[in-house]
Amino acid sequence: LLENWHPLFASMGSQIHHLGELGAGMSVKVLNNYVASSSVVTVRRVLDACQALNVSPKKLLQIMSESSGGTWYGNQFHEIDWAREGYSAENTIGILEKDVKSFLKAVEAEPLPEDSLLLERLRRLKPFDPEG
Template sequence: MDEIIGVAGCGRMGTGMLANLRKAGFDARGYDIRPIDGVGTDIDAFCDGLTMLISVVRDAAETDALLFDDQAVISQAKSLRHVIICSTLSPKYVIGLRGRIPDHIALTDAPMSGAQVKADAGTLTFMTGGDISKVQPLLQAMGQEIHQMGDYGAGMTAKVLNNLLAASHTAMTRLVLDWAEEAGLDEDRLLKLIHKASGQNWLASGFDEIEFARDGYAPDNTIGILVKDVAAAMDLAPDDAALPQAVQTAIHNLKPRSRLANGS
């Protein structure tokens, strides 16, 4: 049977992922609850003949809705044989899915990193857990690097730890830029310095390419997702989580940062 692949959650990341699957020649369809060009809103049509599901919805609540409740893909897609979790979720939640999904449906966790710019370009970095032999061609169509981290759940564990670092970089880089502005330093010159110096980090180095770099916090934007991702990482905390909690608070309190006329 030829694979029919569905991408559910065609927002900033899912839209580019779907486009790159189609570009690579896969029979791929999209689904979202919102009307989006080239993406369906009819869950029955989405599930018809579907064999592989790639879930890129926002959080655990939306994952439950997609898999079991509102859309109920697990029960509606009669031909479904594989679910790939690409959302960033609590590792404990992801591991718990195995007991909720029938055994004949394989599960792979494959969260990704790279923001919208890399989703659109097909150069994402995937962190995977479990057997990826059947899904590797799909990941290669959407990404540039695949890091196999271990058994099912290990990819998500690696992802939330990576995102904890990304959140800390985001919080501190924005603080540094605010302080620099108060001190009269030019933003462009400082970012060029940071890229070549010991303060180098992903957000600072890609500040003009990463779509959310200047955003303030909102529950439904990428800064809001970072707050959620830190909470997912804290699910793993073996002891004191005061520092991650401080990072989470700093991200939650971010205000939009505009580009000034002088480039700072």
């Protein structure tokens, strides 16, 4: 039955994973996007610090992609069209806020301090200007 839906799935992404029961894919999406949201905040934090530390953001991203600091977001920073956006409820950064809230709802948990901080950091993201 799933093979009939393959063209639709392929139009949404190149990596298709069969995860089991109905809803498992949504659960994995929520978990994955929580981690992605965390990495966006962290990568943007270090990029914002580059000027003060006299480090090239481009060089830092290159080094991170080749070492322990590598993340999907950081490794693809120059290709991701929304990578430099600041927070707005209407853009992709705003969608990350929704993803964090979806994670918290899915696990039926009150936010831990780090969850609240992640939401706050997403909301405080300013557009990134590599020139400072």
